[in-house]
Amino acid sequence: MEARKIILTEDEMPRQWYNILADIKMNPPLGPDGPVSPDMLAPIFPMNLVEQEVSTERWIDIPEPVLDILRIWRPSPLVRATALEKALDTPAKIYYKNESVSPPGSHKPNTAVAQAYYNKEFGIEKITTETGAGQWGSALAFACSQFGLECKVYMVRISFDQKPYRKSMMATWGANCVASPSTETQSGRDVLAENPDTPGSLGIAISEAIEAAVSDESGKTRYSLGSVLNHVLLHQTIIGLEAKKQLEKIGEYPDIIIGCAGGGSNFAGLAFPFVLDKINGKEVEIYPVEPAACPTLTRAPFVYDHGDYAQKTPLLPMYSLGHRFVPPPVHAGGLRYHGMAPTVSQLVSEGLLEAKAVGQLATYKAGLLCARSEGIIPAPETNHALACVVDEAMKAKEEGKEKVILFNWSGHGLLDLMAYDKYFSNDLINYELSDEELQESEKIFENFPKPELLKSV
Numbered sequence: 001m002e003a004r005k006i007i008l009t010e011d012e013m014p015r016q017w018y019n020i021l022a023d024i025k026m027n028p029p030l031g032p033d034g035p036v037s038p039d040m041l042a043p044i045f046p047m048n049l050v051e052q053e054v055s056t057e058r059w060i061d062i063p064e065p066v067l068d069i070l071r072i073w074r075p076s077p078l079v080r081a082t083a084l085e086k087a088l089d090t091p092a093k094i095y096y097k098n099e100s101v102s103p104p105g106s107h108k109p110n111t112a113v114a115q116a117y118y119n120k121e122f123g124i125e126k127i128t129t130e131t132g133a134g135q136w137g138s139a140l141a142f143a144c145s146q147f148g149l150e151c152k153v154y155m156v157r158i159s160f161d162q163k164p165y166r167k168s169m170m171a172t173w174g175a176n177c178v179a180s181p182s183t184e185t186q187s188g189r190d191v192l193a194e195n196p197d198t199p200g201s202l203g204i205a206i207s208e209a210i211e212a213a214v215s216d217e218s219g220k221t222r223y224s225l226g227s228v229l230n231h232v233l234l235h236q237t238i239i240g241l242e243a244k245k246q247l248e249k250i251g252e253y254p255d256i257i258i259g260c261a262g263g264g265s266n267f268a269g270l271a272f273p274f275v276l277d278k279i280n281g282k283e284v285e286i287y288p289v290e291p292a293a294c295p296t297l298t299r300a301p302f303v304y305d306h307g308d309y310a311q312k313t314p315l316l317p318m319y320s321l322g323h324r325f326v327p328p329p330v331h332a333g334g335l336r337y338h339g340m341a342p343t344v345s346q347l348v349s350e351g352l353l354e355a356k357a358v359g360q361l362a363t364y365k366a367g368l369l370c371a372r373s374e375g376i377i378p379a380p381e382t383n384h385a386l387a388c389v390v391d392e393a394m395k396a397k398e399e400g401k402e403k404v405i406l407f408n409w410s411g412h413g414l415l416d417l418m419a420y421d422k423y424f425s426n427d428l429i430n431y432e433l434s435d436e437e438l439q440e441s442e443k444i445f446e447n448f449p450k451p452e453l454l455k456s457v
């Protein structure tokens, strides 16, 4: 019988992360007076993480205490989706990296554990953060509990209402979670004064969490981001490095790699080790998938923009819908972000990645097919990757080709069942951004500097 799961032993777990900054050219992040220097980030992040953020070392050692906690659920299984292949009657071979097996249920703790460790090492006692779907907030709550750190989470209002048990999960791990915008910060109060009924956005929640960190006079609080930044994506590369080893064991190499993309971290985690091969001449198609309702990579311009609503972050070179853009209330809360990781943006701008956008209804259709074949109930974010996997598997069938498809099962949807209920009762709709709305949101960049179009390959 052919193996369904390809498993690594704990000894076979990668001991280093892959840093793509060694292999690509990037525009620098900008402050008011030019490129941002590491010490300008010191009030926000601990210096050991700032150093990692700007490092261009290709391989970075994973500290032993981080590996030890990751071993609770890692190495994660690589699974051949034979039941899905059968349901689609496709000649494609479909493999997924199952990141839903972590304690909080997603890929997010791969970086949460590392970030909590570096904060603890630096003498920090409390971490603040934002969360969209609640997966990141619960991952950081879990990681902080492992290292004895205090954790405060600003959760985007709409997800806070849609997913109440995420708050309970965070409380179980000892963290404090409030809905954002909140009345606890100036950024939150400003937004509420303008629009008391706002569904909130990741951009707003990030402003609140940064404000809470930098205004703590004890100097023992720092902010932590669950995606977008170089060090976050670096920590996630353990996914792709494991997947590569697992595929090698069975003599496979993917033709197509797929991951959903909100800020870009689970996608990059799986894809970047294979992007290195592509840079070195290997043929592989790599697709980040986003919601049509928040089409950052597929329709927004490549610009310099702030990572948050209240302009507390430096200007980052990225595809962006504008830091004031409040995405429609799609249920994939983790994909409701106006920007995208600068590294993922750079690779898209160079044509090394080909972004796709999918409508909400197609994502749930694909999610149900996978739940009813593979058995795992996917997170709404993961459903975006699944919709693309189904499309590609059907294309392979039309072309009669035995394509090897690898995708990231970024999380389970066991606390997202309200969204599934809405799908069953036909209460979910597709949101498509109009050209007028896009043009309106782009006006914000008029006086911003423009990134250079750099070529790494």
Ligand SMILES: Cc1ncc(COP(=O)(O)O)c(C=O)c1O
Pocket (backbone or CB within 6 Å): 106, 107, 132, 133, 134, 135, 136, 226, 227, 228, 260, 261, 262, 263, 264, 265, 266, 267, 333, 334, 335, 379, 381, 382, 410, 411, 412
């Ligand atoms: C399960 C899951 N997948 C994907 C994402 C999107 O984030 P990223 O693009 O950083 O992987 C999130 C974010 O909350 C998530 O919870």
